[in-house]
Amino acid sequence: MSGLPRPRVEPVDGLPTHVRVYEVAPRDGLQAETDILPTAVKAELCRRLYDAGSRDVEVTSFVPATWIPQFADAERLVAGLEVPPGGRAVALVPNLRGLHRALDAGIREVSVVVSASESFARANLNTSREGAIERAEEVVVAASDADVPVRGYVSMAFGDPWEGAVDPATVVDAVVRLHRAGCTTVAISDTIGVGTPGLTTRMVRDVLDAGIPVDAVALHLHDTYGQGLANVYAALSLGVAEFDSSVGGLGRCPYAKGATGNLATEDLVWMLHGLGIETGLDLEALAATTAWLSRVRGVGAPSNVATAFAAAASAVDTPNATGGSR
């Protein structure tokens, strides 16, 4: 894999020097895909991500299999994981029962989801917006008793497929309550990818103005309308240094069939490394993971970097393949 392109490094003053890239492919990515992968393939995906330098990997979800069949193997997957020193295997838990399953399986860090909109809470969390926050607060209290850190997600923070625009005040309220309950980080989540840099700036500023420290803020961005990296840059400029992404862009948008969903980890890392920002991640290993998973699933990946690397590798194999393009 040597000889592949690399971003030219040109730092910009005032941006974070190190960014935590929180990998969501095995959980959020697979949840939005229709095929159910064998446990061994999921375990191999996690192993490759840790090998590529990922340290924060959301590996599965302890939801009832009747809700999401994709994660019926959560216990088996976790039992077989080898997490490297300094690495973390995070599991999403929907409620106290999910938390207890996760703890029994050996998980030592969990995440919870609440909704900025009423419709998403009803459709996906089987409760009201308020009910979801109260359920998350319960989980945070119980997890804290077990010394287990909790990461929070506020879904539909930038817009909702049923309600349209979401009031930033409801987002701030949810972030503040999760943070006050004890979440270490709260990921403001653009579940349908409708955020633009202006809206991202507004949202992050409102959250910081509400007293949330910047190191407790993460962004979970989607690339549905091609705005993912622009939104990352807007947030970097305000000091945010934790971003979610999914290797190969795994995880389509469940509310816009065929559209791109999660921001691809390789694309995020290309930009961060180009800015001279450390991530600890190996771009080539990430792109190789995407190529491997595409082969295994028989499905292409919406990742610009992985696509460009594959083209560069085949151009090296067949030097005249471009036919003298200019």
Ligand code: MG
């Ligand atoms: Mg997502």
